[in-house]
Structure formats: C-alpha cells, structure tokens
Amino acid sequence: MxxxxxxxxxxxxxxxxxxxxxxxxxxxxxxxxxxxxxxxxxxxxxxxxxxxxxxxxxxxxxxxxxxxxxxxxxxxxxxxxxxxxxxxxxxxxxxxxxxxxxxxxxxxxxxxxxxxxxxxxxxxxxxxxxxxxxxxxxxxxNIEPIKQEKKSITQSKRYGQHIVCIGTSTGGPRALQQVLPRLPEDLEAPVFIVQHMPEGFTTSLAARLHSLSAVNVKEAEDGELALNGTAYIAPGGFHMKIEKAQNGLMIKLNKEYPRNGHRPSVDTMFESISKLENIHKVAVMMTGMGADGTEGLKKLKQSGDLHAISESEKTSIVFGMPKTAYQTKAIDAVEDVQDIAASILKFIRG
CATH class of the missing domain: 3.40.50.2300 (Response regulator)
Structure with missing residues (x-):
C-alpha cells in the first residue's frame, strides 16, 4: 500500500x-x-x-x-x-x-x-x-444560497401523506446545501435527516441550512409533532425515530446503543419510518462512508409505498453509503446531488 x-x-x-x-x-x-x-x-x-x-x-x-x-x-x-x-x-x-x-x-x-x-x-x-x-x-x-422560485407543488392524488427521509455522512453538510435550498417552502411533507455528526455541531448545521433554505430547518426535539415544509436534523449523539401519534407524526429521540458505531443512525430512522402505514415515503441516500441505512432501506422497501433515491458516484465525496444502497435493488433513481431535490418533488407529485 x-x-x-x-x-x-x-x-x-x-x-x-x-x-x-x-x-x-x-x-x-x-x-x-x-x-x-x-x-x-x-x-x-x-x-x-x-x-x-x-x-x-x-x-x-x-x-x-x-x-x-x-x-x-x-x-x-x-x-x-x-x-x-x-x-x-x-x-x-x-x-x-x-x-x-x-x-x-x-x-x-x-x-x-x-x-x-x-x-x-x-x-x-x-x-x-x-x-x-x-x-x-x-x-x-457550492457555497452561496440558491434562488428558490416560489412554486407550489401539486398534492399527489395517489397518496394522502408523504415523508422525506435522508441519510448522509462524510460530505453530507455540503451535499445537504445542494438539496434543502432547492425544496419549496410549501413542501407537502416533513423531511427527516440523519447526518453523522457528534454532539455540539448539529445545532450549527441546522442554523446554517435554515439561513439558506425556503423550508424551515431545525434540530429535532424529542416529542415534537412534525410539520410539512420543515426539515428535522437528528441531534448529534441521539437516535431519531418517527412514530404515529394522535395528532400526526411525532419525533422520538433516545440514547440507545450506537448501531455500527453511529448515533444517530440512518438505519434506526429508516426502520422506524418503515413501520408507518398509509404514508408515502421518499428515502434518499447521499455521500458517506460505510453502509449505514442499507438495512433500514430494505425494511422501507418491504413496507411498500416507497420511492428511493441515491446520490451518484460522480458527485459523492465518498461513494460508500449510496453504493451499498444501490446494491439493495431498492433504488428508483440515481441522481447527481444538484438534481436530488427535483427527484424528490417528482416522486411526491406522483
């Protein structure tokens, strides 16, 4: 070597x-x-x-x-x-x-x-x-805000409710800057994000992305109800799960053992979302090392009502997580990072 x-x-x-x-x-x-x-x-x-x-x-x-x-x-x-x-x-x-x-x-x-x-x-x-x-x-x-046109999206007739869930690691903060600012403020779905990052840094990441985006971007809080047009970033050091509650979808945070060295874990988030019924899920796997998210993606696929996107090798800083996701055969679209938002919107529109 x-x-x-x-x-x-x-x-x-x-x-x-x-x-x-x-x-x-x-x-x-x-x-x-x-x-x-x-x-x-x-x-x-x-x-x-x-x-x-x-x-x-x-x-x-x-x-x-x-x-x-x-x-x-x-x-x-x-x-x-x-x-x-x-x-x-x-x-x-x-x-x-x-x-x-x-x-x-x-x-x-x-x-x-x-x-x-x-x-x-x-x-x-x-x-x-x-x-x-x-x-x-x-x-x-790569470093300046994207001019977001105020265009409404048409609610899909096939699905009554949508969820977008994103997993990423190495290179993720820069990749997220190419995705979230391209989503419209009236997005008809909440967005849940796991970015591998230690405690003390996800608050700043959320604030930075919020300043660039039309959607709201915030660090997730335990027990809060998810809103359409808001992106929730799992806090460093906490797993994030999404559960059905009486009034909608609720975020639950915990400090259970890391999975394959990660807390938050993409697998943990994806698996919790796979248990939600009668909801259309759009899952996105972006740049990162390793295979976190792969097992969760398989469970999302088994649950049905899924469209899955992986970032292309061309734009991935590290083509690990997107590659293993693609190998599951659950991926519906492979996109360069700047085209991922458009692909999300296409699947939500139906």
Whole structure:
C-alpha cells in the first residue's frame, strides 16, 4: 500500500508535533511537512503537493476558513479540519464543511489539547478515508444560497401523506446545501435527516441550512409533532425515530446503543419510518462512508409505498453509503446531488 502524504497545519508547535507523531506512528502515513499558519501552508502545498491536509480552524492572520477557501480554489484536495467544540468553533466547522472540507476532528479540550490522544484513532481513520475520497474545485454554486422560485407543488392524488427521509455522512453538510435550498417552502411533507455528526455541531448545521433554505430547518426535539415544509436534523449523539401519534407524526429521540458505531443512525430512522402505514415515503441516500441505512432501506422497501433515491458516484465525496444502497435493488433513481431535490418533488407529485 502506498503511503499517504499529509501536511499538518496548526499555529501551535506542540499540536503540530503531537499530530505528526500520531500520524507517523500508523506506518502508512508520511507527514511531508508542517505549517504554522495559512500563508506557510499555501506555499508548502504548492511545493510538496501533499495528498491530504489537516488544518486548524483557529489561527492568527490567515485563519483556517480563509486558508481552506484558498486551498479549494487553487489546490483542491481532501482537508480535515481540527476544531474546538465551543459554539463559535462549531459554527466555523460547519462553514468549513460547506466550503469543501471533507471532515473534521473535534479537539477534546480546546485549541491546545493535551488529551488529543483521545481522538488519535478517529484521526487515523479519517485520514485513511480521505485518501479514497473525491474532492472537486469549489465554485460559488457550492457555497452561496440558491434562488428558490416560489412554486407550489401539486398534492399527489395517489397518496394522502408523504415523508422525506435522508441519510448522509462524510460530505453530507455540503451535499445537504445542494438539496434543502432547492425544496419549496410549501413542501407537502416533513423531511427527516440523519447526518453523522457528534454532539455540539448539529445545532450549527441546522442554523446554517435554515439561513439558506425556503423550508424551515431545525434540530429535532424529542416529542415534537412534525410539520410539512420543515426539515428535522437528528441531534448529534441521539437516535431519531418517527412514530404515529394522535395528532400526526411525532419525533422520538433516545440514547440507545450506537448501531455500527453511529448515533444517530440512518438505519434506526429508516426502520422506524418503515413501520408507518398509509404514508408515502421518499428515502434518499447521499455521500458517506460505510453502509449505514442499507438495512433500514430494505425494511422501507418491504413496507411498500416507497420511492428511493441515491446520490451518484460522480458527485459523492465518498461513494460508500449510496453504493451499498444501490446494491439493495431498492433504488428508483440515481441522481447527481444538484438534481436530488427535483427527484424528490417528482416522486411526491406522483
């Protein structure tokens, strides 16, 4: 196996040394250089052409977001952000994912994390995963709001009620930015989303997507009734299930054991929706590593009244979850990410 080359960018000499040691101890990663700031990083990327970059968000001068923007414009390649879990850090992390970063690592205890060893294995796994990902040059369509035309959709005569459910992981925040803003505010369905993400970050993700979308986007709350034209994102660290209640559909959150390492789990959400009767379901599988959602998709298919969409290999950052979904033979349409919203609307209209 060829070694993965990495540039480590952090304004702390201690953190640069710690991250370098963790990566090189793996035996399959070579840190070709470190950089102390954004300008230093851009110069070394041009000279050394590393496969992957780890990039601290909080740096003086040219900060992590500004540096990331330049990287994606001039030297597009996989970038893994290192972020604090504070609110400002979470907001910046979501911005970085929508600017093109492939993933992030939450520092356990702030800018200089003496306990970074707690996320050592996560760092190694994400660098290895990033080496198999697809990253394209950023363009304004990826980062600016989409002009939503106020067009009503016609309620399907075949179905009285619809549900849209979306599962995604690596690359998901950027992909969701290409789907939710293309849905109309009078969408005749609630939208339920599982995005693999730890606690402390889904609130910022929901707020960012809400600011760009005609539909309402919010972090789901336990016990709330689902409304048409609203997208509900499962909170990090919680499974989300949808149940029938006397007054409609109710969201239930829990902290049951992770499934295949994930909480929230797409499988958990899909399986709960498969139990709902006399409701038309539109399921969407988008970019992500692994197979979460595949078993749930099979159960959705068995329950009937399903149309399923998977993101194409062409636009998936990681073609894992969409690929395994397609292999179930439950998929009705394979779409580039920018066409997924139109496909959802087509199936809802009947």
């Amino acid at each position: 060829s070694r993965i080359t990495v540039l480590v960018v952090d304004d702390s000499a201690f953190m640069r040394k710690l991250i370098t040691d963790f990566l090189e101890e793996s035996g399959f990663i070579e840190v070709v250089a470190t950089a102390r700031n954004g300008h230093d990083a851009l110069s070394k990327i041009s000279q050394l052409n590393p496969d992957i970059i780890t990039l601290d968000i909080e740096m003086p001068g040219l900060n992590g977001l500004q540096t990331l923007r330049r990287i994606m414009e001039e030297f597009p390649r996989p970038v893994i952000m290192l972020s604090s879990t504070a609110q400002e850090g979470a907001e910046h992390t979501i911005q970085s994912l929508q600017l093109g970063a492939i993933d992030f690592i939450a520092k356990p205890s702030g800018a200089i994390s003496l306990d970074l060893h707690k996320v050592r294995q996560e760092l190694l796994q994400k660098v290895q995963m990033a080496s198999h990902s697809r990253v394209r040059k950023i363009n304004k369509a």
